[in-house]
Amino acid sequence: MSFDVEAVRKQFPALTEGAAHFDGPGGSQTPxxxxxxxxxxxxxxxxxxxxxxxxxxxxxxxxxxxxxxxxxxxxxxxxxxxxxRSMTQLTYDFARMLAKDWGPGDEVIVTRLDHDANIRPWVQAAEAAGATVRWLEFDPAASELDDIAPLLSERTRLAAVTGASNLLGTRPELPALASLVHEAGALVYVDGVHLTPHAPVDAAYADFYACSPYKFFGPHCGVLSASPELLEGLHxxxxxxxxxxxxxxxxxxxxxxxxxxxxxxxxxxxxGLGGAGDGRRERLLSSLALLETHEDDLRADLETRLAAIDGITLHGHAERRTPTLLFSVAGWEPRAVAAKLAESGVNAPGGSFYALEASRHLGLGDAGAVRAGLAPYTNQSDVDRLVEAVKTLED
CATH class of the missing domain: 1.10.260 (434 Repressor (Amino-terminal Domain))
Known part of the structure; x- marks a missing residue:
């Protein structure tokens, strides 16, 4: 089995406009x-x-x-x-609902790596209930989450963690992390928005798993998955x-x-992206495994070539990542870089992308950097165009 990117591209009418789209982390194109x-x-x-x-x-x-x-x-x-309506709306709804049972002495864990949609609803709900917020940090150099174990106790009620950073692509080892949280008697809420489009997912380890179909070629809405038994106890x-x-x-x-x-x-x-299997679940796992390989190969090529350009700083070096690269250009503001790339028909936006805590923790402030996110319709020509457009910034 192989991934036929050209066959995939033919199913996206938007690509006929001619742009090279690296803006998928903010919302994919639609087949x-x-x-x-x-x-x-x-x-x-x-x-x-x-x-x-x-x-x-x-x-x-x-x-x-x-x-x-x-x-x-x-x-x-x-x-x-x-x-x-959205992952953000669902997370606010569930944060407010779960916090009805929280009070002084209870603790909630959030991470610096997350999109703010999996931080602020929990912080605000905890503050309203009088509960304590504990922060799980990450190493700016390696972009890997710290060990959650020291933060856990019998007072922990919930840990909110990303499935993959929408800013850096970092993919934490969620099953192991969830196991530790569950041993402490707490719940795990996973923001799977950026992970779901790029890799096979088995969300059984999470008490709550939220994602957004418009990040994987669907319409603008939000989805939350939990066990029916858990939901029966929530009102x-x-x-x-x-x-x-x-x-x-x-x-x-x-x-x-x-x-x-x-x-x-x-x-x-x-x-239907090329995988095989008797049922839809089997075909999804197979297709997404093919997609993951395709995107990883392109990411590795893009990363190597960007790193070779003078003045480029790449952020994020986690061992397990989505095909997402964050980079800064010496002497350029991120949005100015994005505007210049757009002149070449390359859509790679600049900003912090609502991952404000992560951007600040990296020393990038609220301005962030330039993000290049690959998608199933990304081909080698798109990568070449991005690299050449970045090179023109030196002129």
Whole structure:
């Protein structure tokens, strides 16, 4: 089996505009099949979910299908898949809900490596409950998380940690970390937004795993996965007539059926990237393994060539990473670099990308650096264009 990047590229209409896209960590481009699924759902007869009419049944099938698709992608139970407006919104919802049981003396762990969506909701919820926030640091040179063990105690209630840093690409050893947290009797909340598009995922180690379909070719919405048993014990504030059934009790208002149909189409697209297997879960694992190799090879080439250019500083050297590079250019502000690259048709933005704690911890301040994120549609020509455009900054 091999990864056919040119066949993949043909399925993305946006690429006909000619830009080399390294902006995937902020949101991927969309394949035609996903747009078709969204459009087909929007023009079909729909109603609130039910079984009386064809419109009701269609809505129900869309929701059930999307839960199963996401469970296949994450290796979890479809009965624990919760949909929301975004990962940020879902995390705020669950932080406020879980914090109802926190109080003075309780502790919550967050990391300097995370996107702020997996930091601020927990910090604010802990402060409101009178609980203590403990920070798990990372080594700026190696960009690896410190050992969480010294922070854990019988007072720990939850640890929030990234599956992969959206700024540096660092992929912590989550199963081992989760095991330590669980031994302390605490919960693990994983931000899987940046990990999910780039590698096979088995989220069974996490009590909560949140991600965003628009980072892996789907529409703009959020997904949270947890065991149905865990969700049964949680009770959000909700409208009185709203169902108390899990997972629906955590989804406020009518779901966006067209976005869920697009999410299923995105998962099916991932499963069709060249992998093999009898079921969708098997095809996803196989396809994402092929994708991981493709992206790692391109990242290694790009990293080597950027490192050879005078004035370039690469940030982030973790052993396990997503195909994401963060770099600074001597004498240039990050956004000025991004603007110059854009003139060459290369989309590689500059900033801290909401990973504000990580950017400050690296000494990059709020301005951050330039981020080049690879995606399944990235090919060798894109890498060549980025390298050549960066070289022109020396002129």
């Amino acid at each position: 035609q099949v996903v747009a078709d699924a969204v459009a087909a759902t929007m023009v079909a007869a729909l109603a609130n979910r039910g079984q009386l009419t064809a419109a009701e049944r269609r809505a129900d099938e869309v929701v059930v299908g999307a839960r199963q698709a996401m469970a296949d992608l994450l290796g979890t139970d479809p009965g624990g898949i919760v949909f929301g 959000p504030d909700k409208l009185l007539p709203a169902t108390n059934v899990v997972p629906e009790r955590f989804e406020f208002g009518t779901l966006p059926y067209e976005l869920l149909a697009g999410t299923t189409a995105a998962v099916d697209f991932l499963a």
